[in-house]
Structure formats: C-alpha cells, structure tokens
Amino acid sequence: MKKLLFAIASILLIAIISVALISRVKGVGIRVADGRYLGYSGATSEWLFLGYPNIPVRRDGPYVLNEGASRFALYIHGDGNMPSKALKKDVTNEIEVIVDNAKGTRFIVPLRNSYQRSALNIPSPERLFAISDLEGEFDVMVNLLRANHVIDDSLNWSYGAGHLVLIGDMVDRGNNVVPLLWLLYKLEAEAKRAGGNIHYVLGNHERYLLDGRTKSVAPKYYGTYRVSGMSQQELWSENSELGRWLRSKPVMIKIGSTLFVHGGVSPMVLNSHSTLQSIDEEAGKNFFTGDVIRRTVDGSVIHDATGVIFYRNLAQDMSAHNIGEKATDKHVTSVLKEFNVDRIAIGHTLAEHIGSDYEGKVIRVDVDHSAGISEGLLIENDSLWRVDSGGKKFPLEQVQNLMD
Template sequence: MKKFLYIVTTVVLTLVISLAGFSWYSGTGIRVTDGRYLGYSKSTDEWLFIEYQNKLVKHDGPYVFVDSNKPLALRVASTEQSINSVTKLPVHGELLVTVDNKSQTQFKVPLRHSYPRSKLNYSTTENVLAISDLEGNFDATVNLLVANGVINDSLDWSFGKGHLVLIGDMVDRGTNVVPTLWLLYKLEAEAKKAGGRLHYVLGNHERYLLDGRTKSVAKKYFGTYRATSMTQRQLWSDETVLGRWLRSKPVVLKINDILYVHGGISPEVLSKKPTLEFIDNLAKDSFVTTGTIIKNIEGDILHSSKGLLFYRGLAKDMSHYGLGKKATESHVERLLKVYDAKKIAIGHTLTKHIGFDFNEKVIRVDVNHAEGESEALLIENHSIFRVGLKGQKLPLIQIESSESS
C-alpha cells in the first residue's frame, strides 16, 4: 500500500509541476540533482521514478578503480548484439582507451601510482601554449595540439621542453570526457620525461564533475550511470585514478610573468591577498569526495560567484545578474602587482577569438572549440600570438566591449 501511494503521489506531483511550466523539465518529467529522472522521458519512451534515462552508450570509460593497488577498468560499450554492456577487468600496467568518434581512435596509457601536487610558479625560456574550455571534445583537442606541434599523429608528446597549460573546463558537454582526460594524463608524463610540462588548472566544470553535478553532461552519460548503477560522483571519486589525478591539480598557476586562472580574481578575493600557496591549500581540501560543496558559498575564495572558479568580471559586466560590474583598470593593475605579474590569462567566458582586454593586461582564451573555431595562446620568445588549426601565428585581437555584453 505504501509503495502504491508513493507511486501515485509521485505521478501527481510530476504532472502538477509539469503543468506549472518549469524550465527544468524534459518531456513530462524532471531531472533531480544527480541527473536521475522523475516522470516520463520522451527521448527514451519510459516512465522513470528516480532513475537514469536509458541512453545508448557506444563507448565510455575506462573508469579505473584502485583497490589495494590492483586497478580495475570499468567500461560501457554497445554492439548490435549487446546494448550498454558493462565490463570490469584488471589492468596490468597499461590501459587501452577507445574514443567515441567516427574512427574509434585507440591509444595506450601507462598507469602511474602517485600524483604529487603541482608547483605553482615556473620560470622558463621555452614556448608556452595555453588552451581553455575544451569540454570533453577529443577530436578538437587532438586537432589543435597536432596543428601546433604539441603532439604527433600517434598522439605522443612532441613539444620538447615546452609547456602546455590547460586553463580549466576540459570536461562536461562533450561525449569524450574520459578519453580526453586519459590523453592529457598520458601527455603529462611524456612531457615531464622530455623536460617539458603539462599544467592543468581546474575550472568550475571540473568542480561539477567531481561533485557529481550533471547539469552540463552529455546525455550519453546517463546511460553509463544506469548501466553501471553508479552515480557520476562515484565514477569520479578519489577511489579512481582520474579522480585522484584531477584532485592533485591547482586552480591558479604562474609561469614567468603571466597568471593562469579559469574564472578570474575578483576585488573581493584580492582584498584578502591570498598567496598562491594559500589558494592551493584551499583547493587541496575543497575537491574531496566526502561532504557536499554548495555552489555559491558566500565569500569563498574558490566557490562563490566571485571566486576564482566562477568570477567573470575580468571579461564582462555581470550586474544584470546581481554579480557586479565589469572590473576596473585599477583593479587589474592591483591584482597584477599583488602577484608580481604583467598579465593574467583566463578562460570561462566565451570570445570569438583569443584576445586582449584592459590594455593588454587580461588575455581571454575561451573560444568555441565545438564549432570548429579552435585557437590556443602561444608565448614564444616573449611574443604573444593566437594559433589555430593550421598552426598559423596571428596577433591577438582587442576584444570589443560589445563582445562581452
């Protein structure tokens, strides 16, 4: 009887809220916080009561779980004979990754056992290439890196002693989040061996991924969660290799005289004058699996709307959202003085081409990779360029204020 009343109540509640016209509906149902579904899913033609939609998964994984140093690789795949089948097999030192793209690209990844935290301040005379917001787009990642000599056609590091900087949001939206991260994981080790470096600065979507927030994930991942009976949070916990690896990454980095941060540094954060080390200690404790992080923690240096992961004031006026006006020139000058830098490079806020703002003190790096407009920032012999899919060196543009409106 209780089960019957629960079902009836759920259906009535779903229909009532649906009729109210809330924007977070799909079909005649809603998705709850971790992406499970309440109501009728039109796309999969099924009634669901707190369950994930049965989306087709051609390839997903491997999610590698570490149990007493004996890694197990979990994969989800579909064939004509088997839909969303799950395998979990031991990994013996090296991992085979299959990409969910037309060519079903494959590559091998040697596993590592420790992930020390990154240095926060680097000095180099080598080239630096910076990219942001690739969002799980494996092909765009490869095309841009190959075009600019960072990797070769075999997906191996070819940038020598150069530095590759990823300014956050490598995850979400795209259908190849896992292969993209495995590629970056592999390149990090290869770069270090060659005398170079791969730097990964976390963004707000890495926060979402590790916390289990599914608002922006590609729909195929709901099929993975359903097939594995695991939530996103479980698949990216600190019991997984990629979960541990991501949690070792910083949220701000300085190379020579340029700061790299995903969102930006707001006046509210700057007033506290946090050192790079202080910020990194916060990050170390902020991406743990236990507990839930609220999106906008009032005044939080990382997670509030004006924190390093979310702040947009270096790119646009956010006053119509109640999040403050665009930053002033004097604020930018102060923050660069505090961190003894000449420029700050940010992602997070989309622009058509990589360009300058604030008299060339702020560099905007987030472009629309999904639409084939990939660009990266190149620092070479103290000169700064934007480079595209043909490897051409182009001057940075002055970003118009209307582009940030």
C-alpha cells in the same frame, strides 16, 4: 488532524499526477541534483522514479577504480541503439583507451601510482601553448595540438621542453571527456621526460564533475550511470585514478610573468590577500566533497560566485546577476601588482577569437571550439600570438565577446 493529513496527501497526489501527465506528453519530469529523473524519458520511452535515463552508449571509459590493493577498468559499450553493457577488466600497469569517434581512435596509457601537487611558480619556458574550455571535444583538441606541433600523429608529445597550459573546463558537454583526460594524463608524463610540462588549472566544470553535478554532461553519460550502477560522483571519486589525478591540480599558477586562472581574481579574493600557496591549500581541501553536491560557497576564494573559478567580471559586466560591473583598470592593475605579474590569462567566457583586454593586461583564451573556432595562445620568447587549428599565427588584437 486526519483532515489535514488527507488534504496534504491529496495535494501531493495531484502534484504527482500532474508531473506524470506533463512527463508523458512532453517527455520531461523532475531531475534531482545528480541527474536522476522522476517522470517520463522521451529519449528512451521509459518511466523513471529517481533513476537515470537508459541512454544507449556506443563507447565510454575506461573508468579506472581502486578495489583494495588492485585496480579495475570499467568500459561501457554498445551499438548506440540498444541499451549498453558494462565490462569490468582487471588492470595492472596500463590501459587501452578507445575514443567514441568515427575513427575509433586507440591509444595506450601507462598508469601511475601517485600524483604530487603541481608546482605553482614556474620559470618561463621558451615556448608555452595555452588552451581553455575544450569541454570533452577530443578530436578538436587533438587537431589543435597536432597542428601546432605539441603532439605528433601518434598522439605522443612532440613539444620538447615546451609547456602546455590547460586553463580549465576541459570536461562536460562533449562526448569524449574520459579519452580527452586520459590523453592529457599520458602526455603529462611524456612531457616531463622530454624536459617540458603540462599544467592543468581547474575550472568550474571540473568542480561540477568531481562534485557529482550533471548539469552540463552530454546525455550519453546518463546511460553510463545507468548501466554501471554508479553515479558521476562515484565514478570520479577519490577512489578513481582520474579523480585522484584531477584533485592534485591547482586552480591558479604563475608561469614567468603570466598568471593563469580559469575565471579571474575578484575584489573579494584580492582583499583576502591570498597567495598562490594559500589558494592551493584551499584547493587541496575543497575538491573532496563527501556526499554533498554543492553549488557556490559564500566567502570561499574558490567556490564563491566571485571565487577564482567562477569570477567573470574581467570579461563582462555581471550587474544583471548582482555580481557587479566589469572590472576597472585599477582593479586589474592591483591584481597584477599583488601577484607580481605582467598579465593574467583566463578562460571561462567566450570570445570571438583569443585576444587581449585592458591594454594587454588580460588575455582571453576561451573560444567556441565546438563551432569550429579552435585556437590557442602561444607565448614564445615573451611574444604573444593567437594560433589556429591550421597552425597559422596572428598577433593579438582587442578581444570581443562572442555574445554581448
């Protein structure tokens, strides 16, 4: 028995030494599910044992968290070179947001106390503007919304009774996830006061954010977790204002004759005969994850690999991933019939430009914003247009995947 234990201990020691040597040379190591690190961080020249890399952060936050009957805002700030500091401020009715961009853009956000679940079946407005997959690109989103008169130069709502639809993945990858969400939070209240609305449909990256998965976050956020002493899961928990707000959002809505969903409706979801209401009831339960960091949940209409936030077959063949070929026209027609709509608008898979597929039955809205191809979908009096960050309007054409 002692020999066996010695052999096991020797193997573990060799493995640890190997990781250490590789880490020291390559600046790599073992990263656990929430982004903590075992090994050597080349970015910050430090050895870590299940810690977050100490990435210098110029600016992040505010993360507004509840503490008993009061709230506080957590700001992260620094010079971008030395390790950052966390500043905690008591807040009451509003917060100031300072963007991590060249201008240091500032705006004030009035806070709310509660967040009702969104309506699911909405009459068609005269004007509807839809965007998808901005992924923390604050300046890109602002330029696109401003050019198309959704907001003004002061970052206030200027779309009147028009509606703005966000088709998921507004978070991850970019450096300004928090300011982007606070701006949308602010605009939502302003839109309602003007007779308009903002509809936020959650995508798979919102799931990752709320679940604590850091697979796609910008490196700066590891610095935030390090200096705040809080994980992503804690900063975006049900105890945070943005976390609570996001958890009130649906994963699928119907506006007029258009169904909006991030990924799509798969045969599995279609065969379940799920309704907008039943899917929303699942969303209301399934973004509260406790301490478990999940990947996919087999059989879930939301979290399965073919659930509504992950399904990609309306855009491409997924046979290489054992998820089937591109959806047939018959399937698309069945989806439209099941939800009593004329079309389905999706994000999730990059296209060269916003365009249509399946003879106009599927509208693809995900474009490569970070590469300078920033576009939105305009539905105006039931006519559909592609509009760009210069405010120019084009008829929809047959969509082409960005990478085939």
